[in-house]
Amino acid sequence: MEPVVKTVDVDTGVREAFEFFTGAAATWWPPHQVIVAGERERIVFEPRVGGRWYESATDGAEADWGRVLAWEPPYRLAATWRIDGRWQHLPDDEGASEIEVSFTPLGPGRTRVQVAHVALERLGEAAAGMRAALDKPGLGATLGPYAAAL
Numbered sequence: 001m002e003p004v005v006k007t008v009d010v011d012t013g014v015r016e017a018f019e020f021f022t023g024a025a026a027t028w029w030p031p032h033q034v035i036v037a038g039e040r041e042r043i044v045f046e047p048r049v050g051g052r053w054y055e056s057a058t059d060g061a062e063a064d065w066g067r068v069l070a071w072e073p074p075y076r077l078a079a080t081w082r083i084d085g086r087w088q089h090l091p092d093d094e095g096a097s098e099i100e101v102s103f104t105p106l107g108p109g110r111t112r113v114q115v116a117h118v119a120l121e122r123l124g125e126a127a128a129g130m131r132a133a134l135d136k137p138g139l140g141a142t143l144g145p146y147a148a149a150l
Contacts, residue, residue, distance in 0.1 A: 001127055003100075003118040004134040008147045010111050017111040018074035018103045020150055022047070026055070028149035030141050035063035035089050045079070047071055053079045067093060076102050081117070085126020095122050097130075115143050 010017055020028075025043035034040050038057030043065075046052045051068040066080035078100040082090035090096050098119045104112040117134050120127045138144060 001121040001131060003116045003120070004131060004140075005114060005116045006140045006143045007112060007114040008139055008143055009106060010113060010147055010150050011109060012111060012150055013109055014103045014105040014111045015074040017113055017150065018077075021101060021103075021113070021146060022073075022077065028145045030145055033141065035065065036061050045071075045077065047073070063089065066096060066098075069098065070100075074103055076100070085123035085130045095124070097122050113143065113146070115140070 012020070022045045025045070026040060029043055031040070034055065036055050036057040038059040038061050041056050041058045043055045044052070045068060047068075048071055049068055051071070053065045053068055054062050055065065056062045064082060066082050068077065068079050070076055070078035078098060080093045080096040081099050082093065082096045084090050084095065097117060100116040100118055102114045102116075104114070106112055120131050123130050134140065139147060
């Protein structure tokens with residue numbers, strides 16, 4: 001299945017773009033995309049292959065969004081995405097799709113950020129519906145708020 005790819009050019013350096021995506025995600029990540037039961041406090045990408053990608057709530061509860069598959073600052077990261085084809089949380093990476101995020105310098109103070117949602121076929125019979133939902137016109141539910149906040 002073809003990946004869903006969204007791209008935006010931002011007026012910041014590649015290192016800053018990467019650090020804002022990975023280190024400040026709770027400030028821009030859409031508030032309706034929450035897995036923890038309580039009020040979200042943080043979204044964390046542990047900075048290593050095999051690290052957790054998770055969110056935590058103000059009450060201390062945590063929920064894993066996936067595992068880091070590639071950590072190559074400031075140019076690339078990849079992680080599993082533990083959301084099934086019906087927008088429900090998956091308890092582990094079995095059946096999880098993946099995101100690949102790249103940061104390409106376009107010159108001083110300008111970066112192209114690309115988010116590719118790949119391995120959607122792992123979602124089984126719900127994959128086509130999920131792909132259609134992710135591939136709507138525009139920057140998408142995460143890249144749009146990221147660019148606006150940056």
